[in-house]
Amino acid sequence: MQTTPTITVDGNEAVASVAYRLSEVAAIYPITPSSTMGELADEWAAHGRPNLFGTVPTIVEMQSEGGAAGTVHGALQTGTLATTFTASQGLLLMIPTLYKVVGELLPFVMHVAARTVATHALSIFGDHGDVMAVRQTGAALLCSANVQEAQDLACIAHLATLQCRVPFVHFFDGFRTSHEVRKIVPLADDDLRALVDVEAVAAHRRRALTPDRPVLRGSAQNPDVFFQAREAQNPFHRDCVRATVAAMERFAQRTGRRYAPFAYHGHAEAERIAVVMGSGSACVRAVVDHLVARGERVGVLTVRLFRPFAVDAFVGSLPPSVQRLAVLDRTKEPGAVAEPLCLDVMAALRRAEQAGTATWTKSPQVVGGRFGLGGKEFTPAMALAVFAALAREVPPPEFTVGITDDVTGLSLPYDRAFELPRAGRTEAVFFGLGADGTVGANKSSIKILGDATEMHAQGFFVYDSKKSGAMTVSHLRFGSEPFDAPWLIGRADFVACHQFAFLDRYGVLDLAAPGAVLLLAAPFPPERLFDELPREVQERILELRLRVYTIDAEAVARAAGVGGRINTIMQVCFFALSRVLPVDEAVRRIKESIQKSYDKKGDEIVRRNFAAVDQALQHLHAVPLPGVATATRCRPETVAAAAPEFVQRVTAVMLAGHGDELPCSAFPPDGTWPTDTARWEKRAIATAVPVWDASICIQCNKCTLMCPHAAIRAKVWQPAVTSAPADFPAAPFRGKEFGEANLTIQVAPDDCTGCGLCVQICPARDKGNPRHKAIDMTPVREVRDRERARYAFFLELPDVDRAAVAKLDVKGSQLLRPLFEYSGACAGCGETPYLKLLTQLFGDRLLIANATGCSSIYGGNLPTTPYAKDAAGRGPAWANSLFEDNAEFGLGFRLSVDMLTQRARKLLRALAPLLDADALVDDLLAEHDRTDAWIDAQRRRVVALRQALAALPHPEAQELAELADHLVPKSVWLVGGDGWAFDIGFGGLDHVLSMHHDVNVLVLDTEVYSNTGGQASKATPLGAAAKFASRGKAVDKKDLGLMALNYGHVYVASVAIGAQDAHTVRVLREAEAHPGPSLVIAYSPCIAHGYDLVFGADQQKRAVQSGVWPLFRYDPKVAERGEPPLVVDTVGGAVPVAEYMRNEARFRMVERIDPAGFRRYALGAQQAAARRMATYQHIAQLRFPSVAAGETKHGAEPAPAGPEA
């Protein structure tokens, strides 16, 4: 048994546990990678877990980080202990409040999982860009380098702020520390109780704003006093270092773990020293040990308390022998002399020298380097390069490490193959599928080893950016001795590949050490397995002399009834092969873990998982290896040879997992990226795909409309095409507009996710065998080659002439080429069908401003993106600014487009006399409905105009030629989720709607913050469980549509494509045609609703039929005609709301937790639906009187109101 109790947690949990216990109020807002801290606090509060003071903290989710900061500020002012958790843009939104909190000396700690701030691109990964943006507020900045420190310094920050009243920003590296799972020594309640100064808490409470002792804060001061008052605060900042050191000392006395503002490690007479902050310091430390052992005089100074910068402590930490310092900053401050930490170090040295406190004889030389931006790995090889650079005769004054900078030449070369020796440690990597539970099982393995044995364990988890069919890579280290290795594994002793298909697509064996164990989940008997491998994999296995084992995990999982969750099966195999624990003990502990995890989720779950565990070992086999590679098959090319140059040179490298190797010159310097790249990434993730039966199809095209991935398409083509594959299916097109034409509905077998929505929605059944529909899901292995060939031919067929499509309804719209395809959205995503439809209707003239969220991730996360181009090279132009500013950002698009159009029209009018083409000019300037035929004609007129302009030597003619495309109207769409539109971006959205500009807003309403994991938004409906509403949301969703239609001039509609597809198509067209602002709120099923999304359309129908999701259109121009402007397209009440609710886990789990509560919510939701419908129907009766000029009662003009009348 262990003497010291330990726990196995990630950085977020370690920190949240301390913050929760030392706080009374937490106001939070989800943002990656800090969301987990708020979620845990909310879960604990929901379970009634008390804080250290015996009360359950109040956890509130706000509408933005700005809101969270404001709430915390108010709570602090009125005497409670308050905290918050955030990162990146969230921290930036808190800056104004942070100035206030510092200025008012309110003891406060916020915990930051430090993350890159979006610049040329968004990055969710870790660097110090965000915390560096709050240096100037005066908050103390305390940095933790690993999970244990994150817990400990969280506590120290809370202790110190109470003493010195300076607010603290406690930060640690996003993902690297926030998500690293480690075994740590926990802080017990008794520890915290012993450490917290209750008198300081009481003093804080005594300063509370209260009418019992009234004071005023936040006055406005004039030039006579502001300056002095600001300086009056100096003693508190001066005292902050002392208070922190004192807190660290008290902490050490209680726990034995000793911290200091700066920690030196290395040779006692070091000459070359690296200064570094955060998780990177452990890497430098490891290299220092390595170099010192070889006799080199090197060291590392880890910065913990960055601000206030304690010059004396810093100087005192440096060995007097220091000659050269490399200061490593995990941030970039373009234009600065050096990065912030480096500048502070330089200033501190100079200050010490001036003060005469310097211990060195010759002023040390200081160089500054950047590392790890945007979550870039920082490895011992890179740290080694830093010391090598310091040893140069003239060290580079400014450098980067970890990349190849062939643009400005700043990067240090490093040996990618370098690995530090790691005796006594097992390192294992696991390649899994997002949905197969690999990460969860690995977390369980770490807990098993960490909690039940003396071993030390660590885990990092890397995911790809896709939400369907995503690969996860788990990096696990185990050892009997403590270690701190915050970098990914480079040479693993154990490599497990849980998906056989990955071997074709990724360099799974790149991470294998010679002689390592390779465990493959594969649907082949062991004696056949080797022959099924691609040649490169076979050769590598033989070259590295790997020991190979296999299990048909899917078959075992199927037999045990655990579906595709092969995780526990593979976990058993790992323990059996790695021998880190006796296998019997491992099995026992895995079962304990299953029992613990799923106990309350039902006996059947436990029973099935036990069965999976029990079966695993019997099906694990060693793979016999021949002496030579036998395969004739090689790994397929990452992208097809036909891909454009950029895709070959850049995208393909990223897809292969080698993006780290791309040099700076590979990238456009302003973040501009080509569209139309998703089609080069053939993911082949479906196990079954739809196959079309032309003889049954009724040509409704609903299948292609509903497909979230544009992976099933319809095309009309002329039978004259003779190159069709012999069996290429087609049916005579039912319609006259294309003459004698064929229709083909075709699946893209490598792009389909296998969600089944198309088959579910298909209304056409074989009369003789109604189980057979016009499309049926078919195992992909039976049809892949055939369907690949068919799809290749299908794509070659010319697109239909847009202008020729008779009617842009469901059927007609689906004959148009989607310009949003193969996104990485979840299988069955409810959002993407709307976007795809949008690109079919307006894609060739579409500008999208996209709020951050799911739609910006599947829309714009590299390596490939789904927005595409048509045959003419036109397609949606897309940009993401931020989460909160998207409405304003999109308005900017509109203003700009209008300005350029206006300029083009002005130039055209001015140049008209010179052009000698009056009819052309008149036609170009004429107003017209934006039909496809007219747009096509206008484009042809623009071509003619350019030809005419080419003959004019006038400089304005040149300008017009460049602007002429703006004579073709552009469609500006502001796209985002409910988090944006209902919450963080509502202020801006409301303002944009209040204006007259022609912008179209598409709100993809999933009723939660989907991207960050299902936190409640103001769109979350009554009774739905969501994070921060885990027992059911107590109030109904905000009626955004009703609010918007109050303006009167806004086109407002609510749609549900799965319930009434024709209505959706009509609404998008009406919204686009409306000359002012339009708002379309789109019901979007989401995995966060908790049901199989193959039933997404059925559930949309229930939502509409029950009245929970009314469909309506409010068209201002109808009001102008004196008709009721609101048309309610559904009546509701056809299905009980409870029936709709019972189909989704988000509601059903509330029923499990609190049956009476559920009944109350169901009744409330039914009443709310009825109330909403009654309100709409009331409005739908309204006829607004049409008042023409001169018809007012009191005279020709309306009487002016107010005192000026």
Add this chain to the structure above:
Amino acid sequence: MELTTKYLGLRLAHPFVAGASPASDTVERCVRLERGGAAAIVLRSLFEEQIDRDALAHHQAEFGHADAHHEARSYLPMVDDCVFGPDEYLAHLREVKRAVSVPVIASLNGYTHGGWLEYARTLDAAGADALELNLYAVATDPGESGDELETRALAIVQAVRRAVRMQVAVKLSPFYTSLANFALRLRQAGADALVLFNRFFEPDLDLEQLQVTTSMELSDSRELRLRLRWLALLSGQGDCGLAVSGGVHTVRDAVKAILCGADVVQVVAATLRGGPDVFGQLRDGLWRWIEENGYRSLGQMRGSMNAARSPDPKAYERVNYLRALQTWRGELDS
């Protein structure tokens, strides 16, 4: 006139019992049933399969997408008290027990051997006054013979009966090849009573969508006939209790069932249509009928028309064809 009845070791004020239905889904409804005059209340079945399906569906919703993307550790809140098991049913049982003074009979529909046993024990421990085992299954497996199916059912009944303190009734469907034999073996396996019969959800077709729909129609008096036959045939064989379920809507229906041997008359559809007061009306109506028809006691009338005592016992065994032929012959003779 004394209407008290013994059933499953319980002394009931009269034979009219609220059968398993939504009418007992809430405590308030149970109180209304008692006030309306129900002599006992059978709760709706605890469905093992439903619990497992709910649990599996929730498990998939909760864990199917967890730990699959950088930005979300899960997509639904992880809540400890969202439990999947019989807890809700047990809590309901306990609350109903506290709220009413008439006996409360739990009902169970298992689908695994372990599930039958464990849930039966749990219901026993939670204070159910008796248990109704709902052997509700459509035999669809061509690989399983009738004998195998019956043997499996008997094993369950035997195991459950041994495992619990309370008495156990078995609710049957009429679809057994040799119902009389099966009933005998059920008694031997320990069944304290038989409930005749279960009613199944029945498939229907949606002609527009070409889909199968399922629904349960409320019974009417015509369904009583099948039950009368089997009450009469099984009545008087040993001391096994008999309850009729399905088809009793009027006092006359109830009288027929009792005359054929029913100890207890379960009423569902009449309650759902007419409200809980139907129990009082049936009780009073039965009382009047007994009085008006000169029976000394309920015991005297119970089973008096069963196969052992009725003047024409063979009538219960004949098929309609034969009976019709005789009727016609008789008319010719006269």
